[in-house]
Amino acid sequence: MSRCPAIARPLARQLRSQAFTRPFTNGATFRADVQESASQPAAAEPPSPQDLDPNTVLPEFEGALMKIGLSPIGSRRRRLAIRTTDNIPFEQLPYQAFQEARKILAADREQKVAKIKVESEKLSKLLATDAAEVGGQQVKDAKVLSLRRLVERLKILADINDPIVKKRFEDGLGDMTKPIYRHYAEQKWRSYDERLISQRISQFNIVPDVLPKLEPSADVKLHFRQKKVAPGEIVDSAVSELPPRLRVQVFDSGERLMSIVVLDADVPNPDEDSFFKRCHFMAANIPINPTVNSFPLSKITADDQLAVSWLPPFAQKGVPYHRLAIFLLEQAPGERLDVSKLKELYARQDETKFTQTFSLKSFRDKFKLKPFGFNMFRTVWDESTADVMARHNMPGAETEFRPARVYSLKPPIKPRGWEAKRQGPKYRQLWKYTKRIRGISNARGWTKRR
Numbered sequence: 002m003s004r005c006p007a008i009a010r011p012l013a014r015q016l017r018s019q020a021f022t023r024p025f026t027n028g029a030t031f032r033a034d035v036q037e038s039a040s041q042p043a044a045a046e047p048p049s050p051q052d053l054d055p056n057t058v059l060p061e062f063e064g065a066l067m068k069i070g071l072s073p074i075g076s077r078r079r080r081l082a083i084r085t086t087d088n089i090p091f092e093q094l095p096y097q098a099f100q101e102a103r104k105i106l107a108a109d110r111e112q113k114v115a116k117i118k119v120e121s122e123k124l125s126k127l128l129a130t131d132a133a134e135v136g137g138q139q140v141k142d143a144k145v146l147s148l149r150r151l152v153e154r155l156k157i158l159a160d161i162n163d164p165i166v167k168k169r170f171e172d173g174l175g176d177m178t179k180p181i182y183r184h185y186a187e188q189k190w191r192s193y194d195e196r197l198i199s200q201r202i203s204q205f206n207i208v209p210d211v212l213p214k215l216e217p218s219a220d221v222k223l224h225f226r227q228k229k230v231a232p233g234e235i236v237d238s239a240v241s242e243l244p245p246r247l248r249v250q251v252f253d254s255g256e257r258l259m260s261i262v263v264l265d266a267d268v269p270n271p272d273e274d275s276f277f278k279r280c281h282f283m284a285a286n287i288p289i290n291p292t293v294n295s296f297p298l299s300k301i302t303a304d305d306q307l308a309v310s311w312l313p314p315f316a317q318k319g320v321p322y323h324r325l326a327i328f329l330l331e332q333a334p335g336e337r338l339d340v341s342k343l344k345e346l347y348a349r350q351d352e353t354k355f356t357q358t359f360s361l362k363s364f365r366d367k368f369k370l371k372p373f374g375f376n377m378f379r380t381v382w383d384e385s386t387a388d389v390m391a392r393h394n395m396p397g398a399e400t401e402f403r404p405a406r407v408y409s410l411k412p413p414i415k416p417r418g419w420e421a422k423r424q425g426p427k428y429r430q431l432w433k434y435t436k437r438i439r440g441i442s443n444a445r446g447w448t449k450r451r
Contacts, residue, residue, distance in 0.1 A: 057084040074172050106162050113159035117152060124148040153254075156180045177291040180254070187252040190220045198375060201232045205324055205377065211266055211278070211361055212372065219374040221329060222248040235322065236314075236378045239385035242392075244282070244298035244311040249289060249329065249374060256290040258332040260370060261298070264359055265314060267323040269402065280347055280359040281325065283309035285338040308343035313389050314380040319402035322379040328361060329374030338368055355395060 052062040055074045059081070063073055073080065127145055132138040160166045160181040167185075169175055175182035198217055202208055208215050223230045224246040230236060247261070263282035270277050284301045285308060301307050316323045332338060347364075349357060365372065390398040415421075423431055 051084060056080060059084075072173075103164075109162065110159050113155055117155045117159065120148060120152050120155065124152065153180050157184045177250075178254075183252045183254070183291055186220075186250060190250070190252075194220060198232055201377060202375065205233060207266075207324070207326060207375070207377070211264070211326055212365070213362070215372055215375060217373065217375045219252070219329065220248075220250040221327065221374040221376040223327065223376045223378060224248065230378050232376055232378075234378055235381055237385060238313070238315060238380060238383055238389045241325075241378070241380060242313045242389050246295065246297040246299075247327070247329075247376075248294055249296060250294050251289060251291055251373075254291065256288055257334065258285075258337065259287050259289050259373075260285040260330045260332060260338065260368075261287060261296070261301075262328045262330065262361060262364065263298075263311075264326055264328075264361060265323050266326055267316075267321070269317070269320055271402070277358045278360065279312075279355070279357065280309055280349075281312040281314060283307075283343060283347055285332070285340055285343060305337075305340050308340050309347055309349065312349070313393055315386055315390055315395060316380050316382050317397050317400055317402060318382045318386075319404075320382065322381045325378050325380060327376045327378075328372055330365060330370035331373050333369050336369075355397075 048062050048065060051057045052059060053066055053069070053071075055066065055071050057080055058066050058073050060077055066073060124145065127135070127141070127148065130141070132141045135141045135144065157180050160179075161184070166181055170182055170185045175185065177183055177186070195217065198221075202215055202217075223232075225236060225240050226243065228240075230245070261282065261284045262280065265279045265281055266276075268277050268279045282298060284298070284306050286306050287296065287301065289296075298311060314323060314325050347357075347359065349355075364370070387398045389395075
């Protein structure tokens, strides 16, 4: 016997004597017990007041909170921190470095406030000064505008480093009448939403198809039946049958009047084999400021505001998607548009209800308007389009467009190359190596014989 089995045999005998043997039993095994206990659902505990508090809600209760009409505040990590710690005010957190930093920020804010007082006094003196003493009214207006911009900038710099202000904005509690919160909102919009809407303008050729130039300066969000619609999203015809709601956020102070125009940029014209634009909604003299930002189009019904009522978007069968563009145009300061004149020019007549063309550029130039907001959605033929068109007496539901075949005007290209030159009887020995060239190859008897 070799040396290895002689050494391993006593060790195996010792381990065999210490092995555990499971006795026979009529009961269920341990694995079956575990599976049975796992299959029994645990009793669902009702949510506590903390679970339904927007400041302390956990991720699993966010859906229940939103069903009752409340939205979670802040990030999940912040809510968990508030839930697991004492309810200490943010500005009283017991961290030495944090408190020392707040002292430095408070001293910097005092300097900014002092500068604001000095510049405000200069502005009040300039407003009380006669225009002839400062070089004329135009020079005075330029200086007043420059000083006001400086004061607004100093107000932003006074609070831009305050953690309390930043926390309040992130919690959705910012006061848009203050410059610092408008500044934060504009920064947030330009970080993503402004880039997205600019990309959509370029991607869908809004410029130059509708306007030669468009640079949005306000955040415009689109909602259909309490659902937010992303820019350029395809909306079902049954959903877009009712007017949408616009949520507009401007970032400069003061109240102004605006006009809202919704147009379809892709209406087919089969008689001329082209496309034209159709106005689906128009309203004017709508006041807007940083705090008033919700505009349901269905509630704009005043005689001095509504010019063209909502026409549900539709696309006929076989036609590519239609671009529905929503434009917000700022009116001249202190001027109101004559809505009766707008109705004469753009209201839909019975005989030309769906074929009347509309030019936004002409509308902008005629009434001296300035576009400042934009959003869009798309519509295609779907299973609800025919019903929507029938309910609103729209013709063309039974029409189907088909693409016309365009034949090439170029002459047919003759076969060229090494193989084409060697298909004659002179190169019969090479026929089995050449590819089958249509019109020349001898595979199907197409070779020209002399």
